[in-house]
Amino acid sequence: MQKLISSLLPVCTVAICLILSGCGMGESRVESGNREGILHWGNATEPQSLDPHIATGVPEHKIITALMEGLVLKDSTTLEPIPGVAESWHISDDGLIYTFYLRKNARWSNGDPHNAHDYVWSWWRALQPALGNLYAYMYFPIYNAQAYYEGDLQDFTDVGVKALDDHTLQIQLENPTPYFLQLLDHYSLFPVHRPTVEKFGTADERGTRWTFEGNLVGNGAFTLNEWKINRYISVNKNPHYWDAERVKLNQVYFYPTENLTTEERMFRAGQLHYTYEVPVDKIAVYRQKKSQELQISPYLGSYFYRFNTRVEHLSDKRVRRALAMAVDRQKIADQVLKAGQVPAYAITPPNTMGYYPQSNLTFDPDQARALMAEAGYPNGQGFPKTEILYNTQEEHRKVAVAIQQMWKDVLNIDVVLLNQEWKVYLDSVANGDYAIARAAWIGDYVDPNNFLDMWLCDGGNNRTGWCNPDFDQMILEQAPKAKTHAERLKIFTQAETLLLEDMPALPLYIYVSKHLVSPSIKNFPQNILNQPSFKDIYLQAPDTAMSDITGKETN
Amino acid sequence: MLRFAIGRLLQAIPVLLIVISVTFLLVHSAPGGPFSADKAVPPEVIKALEAQYNLDQPLWQQYLSYLGDVIQGDFGPSFKYSGRTVNELIAAGLPITAELGLYALLIALIIGITAGVMAAIRPNTLQDYIPMSGAMLGICMPSFLLGPLLVLVFGIYLDWLPVSGWGDIPGDKILPSITLGAAYAAYIARLSRGGMLEVLSQDYIRTARAKGLSEPLIIVKHALRGGLIPVVAFLGPAFAGLLGGSFVVETIFQIPGLGRFYVQAAFNRDYTMILGMTVFFATLIILFNLLSDMLAIWLNPKLRQQSRGDS
């Protein structure tokens, strides 16, 4: 009997192996990709939509920029505007009228001609409230766009967008907006192909099938090939693209790699060229052993804690400043985050379009204790129960635990950690149902305005209950009317100083983007928007001797 | 038997109704709506979205219209995946999860029954203790630990098998199937050991032994049929569990199956998706339980007679 069974076992094992279609590994996906010009890209999540006027997330952004293009592109190193669909443009002296001259050879991916009327129609569509475009505010620098969106104006011809002829588009702005050209490279201002949109539904209908596999028509360097839900999205080189000769990649595969640890393992096993993230605890390992694959660069994003100023003891700005001063940001950056995040003492990242915030905030335990005593809590006595709210994620937890300990050590106060799952956390913060909440802001465009205008009294993203009319006046009235760049920056500096004085939010650190990048990806410069240019990237296998090592090495 | 099956199916109707109602209430009372987002959502947008998905109607009306749709087999549009219906998403994920579940179950059965029978033949010897401790290890090892371990050893250190995917690279189905099957293999080993032990002590086996039949013949021809009844009864819940519980494995191995859809839907508050998947899974669980009960009755003559009187 024993024999019978022990002889059965190997047979079964072999059978299972056969069922599961053969053991043994040949060439890895990265290796064959290098040969065939196929890029395998870790893209975090399954996109909710590929409609540029509906989508909101960063992963969606990556795919949409491969499929579509705006009037203007950004240089992937300097982020300066460079010609996209518009081959040139002219800005009037008062900075209010932009005239774009579109390329005559621009085409949709089905070969249809692509012209200025496409923009007028697409932007009209993007401003239909029924469409539910969360990025509608990106249009608001355009003359009358906000009024039209909010229903105060019925006639779209009064909005400052006009096609002067087939290849000339004129845009009129409300105020001079130095960052307007940058906005044009944001997907919310991309054009859509009218016949395709209307073939699958009305213009302002959400959730039609026009962006699906086989339907989508775009104007970008790539066209949608396959969309396998939760598996991958693949895009092919677009032969009708005006700059098709420059596009080197034949295909890009985007994988929804939700689980960071899995993504890292996929990279190690040669299944990905590029990862969306790097698990915190792997950074040190890669630094030590394979630093050429670890790519860390500054990212235009700010990590901070919101104070709910409607909570009684947090309405005292001395308490808020004391809490902020008691946090040793350098230690958090070095010991907890460990990826070279920059400790932040202001909300706007330094060097945002030449802007450097001035901050009088430092790590100062003595002064923190003094302020706390002044506010009526000497040595932390009588400090009410306070919660730090964060959404469930490893990194947020570690930061919160560290801060909890620092406040205990410096101020002798006990705070409680409370984590909520993402959607619940969003609701709690939006409803003001928190005391201190973890938050972040990632820049949509490179300008201090993007980091400061959320703190306006009725700013939808303010959420702290903090309101200072002087601050509003500077952001809304003074800055747009500034004559020179320097003057404008000076106003922003004043506004941010005011903000930091009141400290409705506790700045913690400036993000870095962290990726594992295969050495075979070439021509892939980093920028603070972390925006890749798929039309420039090409793949070149490293020397064969090298690739043998990369496959096997462990850590 | 037929009457038994029909009776059970009829009972399933109120059961499903309870399932739908409970889930509906649960989902709608959970904080965090499907449209809450990182950035402030203007009220007019929220209104437009709620109108599109009928969320502006009173709850009871939503409930009734949902019930009406479900009866017609329509689970409605997904809130998260713009433009896709829940039916479409289930259809995309089901074949993959079913395949994964099937392989895992096969592995679990082969390993579990082998280990259990081996243990039952020589109880309280090493041949019993070793496979049974292995089984306990399998039960106690959460799959979120076993999966990464297998990946690190076979995927990265030895570089024999792919670390993720399903049907993309040859061999990528092996590790997830083993990971998912391991815990069930352990349960099956315990069940078949228990079942075999009981059968082996019964009179008809003693008779067979006395007749001088060879031991392997006794085991295979006489004992297995009765000894595996507990395993058969476990198959229904197990397969349903495999389908529903595969999400950890699907997350670790990046498999585009139903489990991942389901968990994502719960996190995203994709109301229709959660409801649709729950109803779908509940139906499957009921069906599989019925099937495995019927199989168990068919295997056990005593129960066969009872079932005529029962239900």
Add this chain to the structure above:
Amino acid sequence: MINQNSPLFLAMRRFRRHRLAIFSCCVLLSMIVLVISAPLFEIWLGVSANQVDLYSRMVGSSLQHPLGTDELGRDVFLRLLYGGRISLFTGLTAACFAASIGTVIGLSAGYFGGRLDALLMRLTDSVIALPLLPLLIVLAAIDLNKIGLPEAIVQSEDVSFYRIVLIVALTGWTTVARLVRGATLSLKEREFVMAARGIGASDRHIMFRHILPNLLSPIIVAVTLSVGSVILLESVLSFLGLGIQPPMASWGNMLTNAQQLIWEAPLLAVYPGLLIFITVISFNFLGDGLQDAFDPKAEY
């Protein structure tokens, strides 16, 4: 002195013969003593379990940290003890609650029969048909304040613990309910129940005084066997970020945190993993032993 033929005594004797179960019982008892004395160790070592020390992260064993520290510099030994408290306590309470609900439902269904039986059994089937884990996500998010729980519980740090107990209690009672119902059905036809009814005892009296005591042994076995699975369930919930919430430790969340570091610091995963293993296996052996001991068919 002791009636050598009392069923309890016989059960004890059968149980004592089950060496593995005795051994498991000892293991569990010593574990309970250890985790209860956790504060003593805290005083002795001079560190507290939740104290973060970013300058001594993941250090090896030392006098101050017998098992080293974790990724935030917290003492692993103390966290294991405190985690054990939580895990064992969660497992025991949740299993007991689930069993109580199951007993009441099974008893009522079996005893009263008829419509009530049909209704309760359909309810049981529904709970069995509910796919557990995704619903847990939704359940775990529900605002406990809204469903009328007192502020003191909702606001306390232990809320994640109550949640898990609640979730297990609400979904885990079906096995016991079916078991109890089956047994009740046969018991209520027995002479002693008939006799009690004959002398006009109330239903409640019969159910809880006459029938329930006869069901205790299978219920105890079921509880013992399910403690382990609750501890495992908590670890899976922790994997989803829905288990016991930090800074409180549980074996489940320690294991989850360690799984990212499994290659760099395998011991961080081994310790909680091993403890979960030992506990679950002990509860299982104990359950097996009790089952054999209480088995009415068993030879003496």
